[in-house]
Amino acid sequence: MSRNSGIEVLRYTAFSADPEGGNPAGVVLDASGLDDAAMLAVAAELGYSESAFLTGRSGPGEAGAREYTIRYFSPKAEVPFCGHATVATALALAERDGPGDLVFRTPAGTVPVTVTREGAELRATLTSVEPDVLDIAPDDLAEALAALDWPAADLDPALPPRIAFAGARHLVLAAATRERLADLSYDFARLEALMHRLDLTTLQLVWRQAPDVFHVRNPFPVGGVVEDPATGAAAAAFGAYLRDRSLVPGTAVLTLHQGEDMGRPGTLTVELRADDARVRVSGTGARIED
The missing domain is CATH 3.10.310.10 (Diaminopimelate Epimerase; Chain A, domain 1)
Structure with missing residues (x-):
């Protein structure tokens, strides 16, 4: 306290x-x-x-x-x-x-x-809340990749870029390799300006390890920090994105690993239900003592 x-x-x-x-x-x-x-x-x-x-x-x-x-x-x-x-x-x-x-x-x-x-x-x-998934304009995608210094060839074509919402807006970008995800050094001011223009809260950068297991990272320059260590709002939006693109079954439990590259590992569990458009995100926690 x-x-x-x-x-x-x-x-x-x-x-x-x-x-x-x-x-x-x-x-x-x-x-x-x-x-x-x-x-x-x-x-x-x-x-x-x-x-x-x-x-x-x-x-x-x-x-x-x-x-x-x-x-x-x-x-x-x-x-x-x-x-x-x-x-x-x-x-x-x-x-x-x-x-x-x-x-x-x-x-x-x-x-x-x-x-x-x-x-x-x-x-x-x-x-x-009720989620939504939107297309991103090609010019805006190109600007996001330029700010990240990510070549378009480093993206995973099986998970196309989209803007996903489940309480806040997040741009989903999928890396083709774990090495691409791990190498995060971006233009803070340039990405912040784009995110303000598109009303984005974070970028949801992902790498698919297995059909139901993902590693994720979340740049958050609009919040004044380089990276968010574990992002429940983005996890919910990402679950909605995967379902919208038919990349997972309608009913599924997904595991997201985040924070490993920051030295603050965490695990987010995302649950999708075929009879409910909303997304459930769960996790443990701990008190941080003074």
């Missing part, structure tokens, strides 16, 4: 049971008295890719789920949805109040989350 001008700020990592892995997030369980500038200041001081702020609570919702209004800030701006900060917040609430069902009212829409206990660990599963 840390305190910022009297504000109680918890720190959790998401998508790893090891505090040194996964993606860290700040969590403020009572941000009802904070304005936008104060929330942004907390996020900037922490320096994590995102922090989450519970700004209100309503009565028990459907089936007794606890309902909260939540907002997310990167060090530079508010974002509409953040998967890892959602998981971190759900785990913080579960440690305080016990596992169970939650509903988060996010700027992107309603996101149910279920927290269960698996042995000594807690696991949170979020259900995305």
